[in-house]
Amino acid sequence: MLIELTDVRKAFNQGKPNEFWAIQGITTQFEVNRISCLKGASGSGKTTLMSMIGCLSRPTSGRIRLQDRTISSLPERFLTQVRRHTFGFIFQRFNLIPGLSVVENIMLPAYPLGLKASSLRSRAERLLEQFLLVDKASNPVEWLSGGEAQRVAICRALINDPQILIADEPTANLDSRLSREFMVLLDQLSKAGKTVLISSHDPVVFDSPVVDRVVELEDGLMVSGEG
Amino acid sequence: MMLNPAILALLMVSILVSTMLLVAATFAFRILRHWDIQSGSELQLRLERRTYLVSTLLVWAFLFEFLSLLLFIYNAEALSGQFVGAMCATGVLNLNPWGWPTLFLKITLFFVAAIWLLLNYLDNRGYDYPLIRFKYALLLMALPLVGAETILQWLHFTEMEPNLITSCCGTLFSADAQGVSAEVSGIAPANSILALAISGIVVIAAGVWVALRGQSGWLLSITGAAAFVIALVAIISSISLYIYEHPHHHCPFCILKQGHGYVGYFLYIPLFLATALSLGAGFVSPWRRITSLSQTVADVLPVISWLALFFFLQFYLTSAWSIWSSRLTMMEVWW
Amino acid sequence: MITLLRKQRYFIDYTLGTMMRHKGKSLGLLSVYTMIIFMLASVMLFSHAMRSEAVALLADSPEIVVQRIQAGRSVMVPADYLQRIGKLRGVTEKRGRLWGYYYDPAVKANYTVMASEQDQLTINDIVIGEGIGRTRGLSVGDYLTLRSHEGKAFSFRVSRLLESESELISSDLLLMNPQGYRQLFGIDESLYTDLVLSVRNPREIQKIAEKLTRLLPDSRPILRSEILRTYESLFSWRQGVMLILLLGSVLAFVIFAWDKASGLSAEERKEIGILKAVGWETGEVMRMKFWEGVIISLMAFLIGYLAAYLHVFYTSAGLFEPVLKGWSVLYPSFQLTPSVDGLQLATLFFFTVLPYTLATIVPVWRTSITDPDLVMR
Ligand SMILES: Nc1ncnc2c1ncn2[C@@H]1O[C@H](COP(=O)(O)OP(=O)(O)OP(=O)(O)O)[C@@H](O)[C@H]1O
Ligand SMILES: [Mg+2]
Numbered sequence: 001m002l003i004e005l006t007d008v009r010k011a012f013n014q015g016k017p018n019e020f021w022a023i024q025g026i027t028t029q030f031e032v033n034r035i036s037c038l039k040g041a042s043g044s045g046k047t048t049l050m051s052m053i054g055c056l057s058r059p060t061s062g063r064i065r066l067q068d069r070t071i072s073s074l075p076e077r078f079l080t081q082v083r084r085h086t087f088g089f090i091f092q093r094f095n096l097i098p099g100l101s102v103v104e105n106i107m108l109p110a111y112p113l114g115l116k117a118s119s120l121r122s123r124a125e126r127l128l129e130q131f132l133l134v135d136k137a138s139n140p141v142e143w144l145s146g147g148e149a150q151r152v153a154i155c156r157a158l159i160n161d162p163q164i165l166i167a168d169e170p171t172a173n174l175d176s177r178l179s180r181e182f183m184v185l186l187d188q189l190s191k192a193g194k195t196v197l198i199s200s201h202d203p204v205v206f207d208s209p210v211v212d213r214v215v216e217l218e219d220g221l222m223v224s225g226e227g
Numbered sequence: 228m229m230l231n232p233a234i235l236a237l238l239m240v241s242i243l244v245s246t247m248l249l250v251a252a253t254f255a256f257r258i259l260r261h262w263d264i265q266s267g268s269e270l271q272l273r274l275e276r277r278t279y280l281v282s283t284l285l286v287w288a289f290l291f292e293f294l295s296l297l298l299f300i301y302n303a304e305a306l307s308g309q310f311v312g313a314m315c316a317t318g319v320l321n322l323n324p325w326g327w328p329t330l331f332l333k334i335t336l337f338f339v340a341a342i343w344l345l346l347n348y349l350d351n352r353g354y355d356y357p358l359i360r361f362k363y364a365l366l367l368m369a370l371p372l373v374g375a376e377t378i379l380q381w382l383h384f385t386e387m388e389p390n391l392i393t394s395c396c397g398t399l400f401s402a403d404a405q406g407v408s409a410e411v412s413g414i415a416p417a418n419s420i421l422a423l424a425i426s427g428i429v430v431i432a433a434g435v436w437v438a439l440r441g442q443s444g445w446l447l448s449i450t451g452a453a454a455f456v457i458a459l460v461a462i463i464s465s466i467s468l469y470i471y472e473h474p475h476h477h478c479p480f481c482i483l484k485q486g487h488g489y490v491g492y493f494l495y496i497p498l499f500l501a502t503a504l505s506l507g508a509g510f511v512s513p514w515r516r517i518t519s520l521s522q523t524v525a526d527v528l529p530v531i532s533w534l535a536l537f538f539f540l541q542f543y544l545t546s547a548w549s550i551w552s553s554r555l556t557m558m559e560v561w562w
Numbered sequence: 563m564i565t566l567l568r569k570q571r572y573f574i575d576y577t578l579g580t581m582m583r584h585k586g587k588s589l590g591l592l593s594v595y596t597m598i599i600f601m602l603a604s605v606m607l608f609s610h611a612m613r614s615e616a617v618a619l620l621a622d623s624p625e626i627v628v629q630r631i632q633a634g635r636s637v638m639v640p641a642d643y644l645q646r647i648g649k650l651r652g653v654t655e656k657r658g659r660l661w662g663y664y665y666d667p668a669v670k671a672n673y674t675v676m677a678s679e680q681d682q683l684t685i686n687d688i689v690i691g692e693g694i695g696r697t698r699g700l701s702v703g704d705y706l707t708l709r710s711h712e713g714k715a716f717s718f719r720v721s722r723l724l725e726s727e728s729e730l731i732s733s734d735l736l737l738m739n740p741q742g743y744r745q746l747f748g749i750d751e752s753l754y755t756d757l758v759l760s761v762r763n764p765r766e767i768q769k770i771a772e773k774l775t776r777l778l779p780d781s782r783p784i785l786r787s788e789i790l791r792t793y794e795s796l797f798s799w800r801q802g803v804m805l806i807l808l809l810g811s812v813l814a815f816v817i818f819a820w821d822k823a824s825g826l827s828a829e830e831r832k833e834i835g836i837l838k839a840v841g842w843e844t845g846e847v848m849r850m851k852f853w854e855g856v857i858i859s860l861m862a863f864l865i866g867y868l869a870a871y872l873h874v875f876y877t878s879a880g881l882f883e884p885v886l887k888g889w890s891v892l893y894p895s896f897q898l899t900p901s902v903d904g905l906q907l908a909t910l911f912f913f914t915v916l917p918y919t920l921a922t923i924v925p926v927w928r929t930s931i932t933d934p935d936l937v938m939r
Contacts, residue, residue: 056935095836
């Protein structure tokens with residue numbers, strides 16, 4: 001048992017007339033070494049839930065435990081420390097920084113760790129090799145194709161060697177062939193020991209054979225997919 | 228009123244710093260009332276974000292405060308040429324009743340600021356911000372000091388008239404005069420040097436002990452504060468004599484002059500830093516018992532202690548050097 | 563510790579890259595910032611140099627000058643006052659001086675005219691400062707015609723030009739034979755403009771001045787130390803007034819810097835969002851922005867101060883000569899002796915870097931607290 005959620009809720013604009021509860025009490029667990037997929041209509045709270053699990057935001061109430069550590073009451077400074085050693089993120093829009101080269105983009109998450117420049121460099125090069133991007137290393141990211149940009153985003157997510165990968169609608173900007181290739185990549189990573197959490201409304205993803213578990217959300221509540 | 232650039236800068240800095248502290252103080256009230264680390268409410272999230280702003284503001288405010296202490300002294304030295312009777316900063320500080328209180332407040336604030344910054348550093352390393360209430364309560368107590376300093380400094384500079392006649396170090400720091408400064412000047416050099424040596428040995432021993440054991444920082448604080456006072460007394464009653472090479476000139480400010488190679492700055496800056504760090508040690512070590520801080524305290528306390536010792540040592544070596552290299556021999560005054 | 567340093571190096575690298583990518587914005591800020599520092603530093607360097615010049619000049623002037631006051635106005639001193647002073651203990655030398663001003667309508671300027679004994683000038687010879695030589699187009703051997711008190715024209719031969727070492731005073735100086743001086747201005751043999759006394763031991767000056775007022779009740783002794791003190795406060799007062807005037811531009815700069823720092827483009831905001839999402843912490847983003855401020859401030863300070871230094875000491879503060887000097891039109895090209903002062907540097911720092919830093923703290927913080935999950939939406 002790696003991630004444990006107990007009655008997690010999240011409100012926006014609390015105390016104001018437009019108060020909105022995006023997550024209304026979710027209790028579940030996500031297992032190690034699996035690929036789990038969140039599915040649900042737009043606005044059902046997938047992104048909100050994943051950002052809380054990934055330490056990007058804090059639940060308004062409820063508890064999230066990671067291994068033996070309660071992360072739901074950590075202030076931002078320490079959430080970030082947990083996050084950058086534990087999670088890698090892949091976003092729907094690849095969110096690479098234009099003007100920086102491919103390697104520079106990949107190394108971004110590692111700067112605050114203050115690693116030695118040479119070891120940082122060799123880590124990045126190993127990832128580039130693994131994802132067949134060596135010849136693009138010093139290109140600016142604006143020149144990349146969609147599939148390549150996605151692979152750069154994966155490299156960036158892996159640079160700090162996280163245990164858990166979080167991917168929010170990773171295939172929204174890819175065609176179905178690239179989406180399938182992406183799922184194969186995820187499968188390899190999962191076999192290599194990573195835990196993966198994806199959200200998607202793309203059948204290529206949630207019907208894919210590599211997904212171990214599908215959790216369905218509706219209006220901030222879990223409607224199916226109990227582990 | 229005197230209107231030179233340094234005075235304008237000092238007035239500006241003090242007004243800015245008090246404004247910054249006022250902003251921080253209103254925030255401190257909100258922290259004391261609403262802070263609840265367990266809650267994920269938006270109010271709590273907003274407060275947490277605001278701590279970044281406020282602590283950055285305070286770091287800068289205290290840094291500027293420290294620089295303004297230096298500028299204040301340097302400026303007083305520079306102004307001494309413009310007043311009849313003033314030969315160094317003493318004369319300028321004597322111009323009106325606000326000079327000395329301003330200086331003392333600035334020095335106090337320097338120590339308070341150093342302690343606060345250390346606590347802030349510590350607090351930012353505990354995952355539940357364990358010291359947050361304590362540190363903002365402390366800040367509220369520092370606020371009146373900053374306000375008083377701004378007002379006194381304002382009075383000091385605005386009531387400074389070019390035609391004022393003042394008395395300088397020769398009358399204030401003389402064994403024949405009245406008051407504390409006179410009594411300090413009157414202490415026999417042999418006694419004060421002996422006290423300096425003893426306090427030096429004691430503070431270094433205490434520092435080494437604290438650094439190695441990683442606890443009981445208060446030992447360093449107490450011995451450090453004592454060493455600070457004894458060091459000031461020794462500067463006035465004997466070290467200055469050796470620097471001036473004159474058996475009756477006791478001024479603690481003339482040593483800041485170019486004519487004496489600015490040796491005063493090499494004495495005072497390490498001494499003040501060392502004292503601030505030793506005071507800080509006492510404020511750091513009690514938090515060893517808080518789980519989220521025990522590791523940080525264990526890491527930080529030895530560093531603070533070694534640094535304090537380093538600066539103390541620098542001070543003692545500079546003092547010893549200025550006595551040793553002096554051409555003044557005080558046979559009859561000595562034994 | 564090493565990790566911490568390496569971390570800062572990465573932040574500096576990153577922020578340098580960002581500044582290069584937004585060149586226009588950084589350059590705009592840098593040039594305004596540099597301009598402000600240039601202006602303030604020029605004022606400070608200039609007035610400081612003027613003061614040191616004046617002080618250097620006074621260094622070899624006599625310790626005591628005695629003027630005679632009649633009905634509250636200073637008038638010529640009778641020569642027998644020198645005898646009436648007699649022998650005072652401590653006075654090493656005493657003599658009468660003849661000096662005054664001559665208005666030359668041709669160049670609409672005042673010359674400072676002095677009778678000189680050391681120069682051994684004949685009655686027809688004069689020595690002139692470079693300023694006069696330049697404006698009147700005179701060189702050695704040329705003749706300068708001055709109108710006497712009776713309206714007669716006297717012609718004097720220029721026997722020498724004064725060197726430009728102590729230009730502040732010498733540039734408009736005109737030296738002539740005492741006899742010629744008396745004839746030109748119609749001054750009786752028995753009168754001097756003032757008397758000067760040299761005193762070796764500074765401790766005795768006050769005593770001697772007291773004795774003088776007793777011996778010559780209608781005299782006013784002026785001490786060099788008093789003049790020095792007056793100069794000191796006069797110059798620092800002037801500097802202060804200039805600074806207050808310039809404070810307006812500092813304020814404008816602060817608002818400009820605030821605006822620049824808070825007016826982030828959508829692109830820059832997204833960039834910060836990405837950094838936060840991939841694992842940078844609020845404090846670290848602030849640190850990165852702090853380095854940006856340090857780099858900009860350092861560059862602006864260096865360039866601005868250097869430019870001001872060149873401006874003041876190599877172009878003789880060409881930009882604000884008309885504002886600051888304003889004694890005489892004969893001063894255009896004198897060179898100031900370069901001097902830099904620690905107090906001044908510190909003050910300049912307080913007037914520029916501090917306001918800039920304060921102006922950027924809040925905008926930087928606003929930027930840094932960008933929600934990390936912003937990029938997921
Ligand atoms: N900062 C915010 N303030 C107010 N409401 C918000 C905020 N962020 C999200 N919401 C609301 O919370 C709800 C859940 O949003 P969320 O992004 O989690 O949905 P989602 O399931 O990821 O949708 P999609 O599939 O379209 O990405 C939405 O109705 C959204 O409008
Ligand atoms: Mg979403």
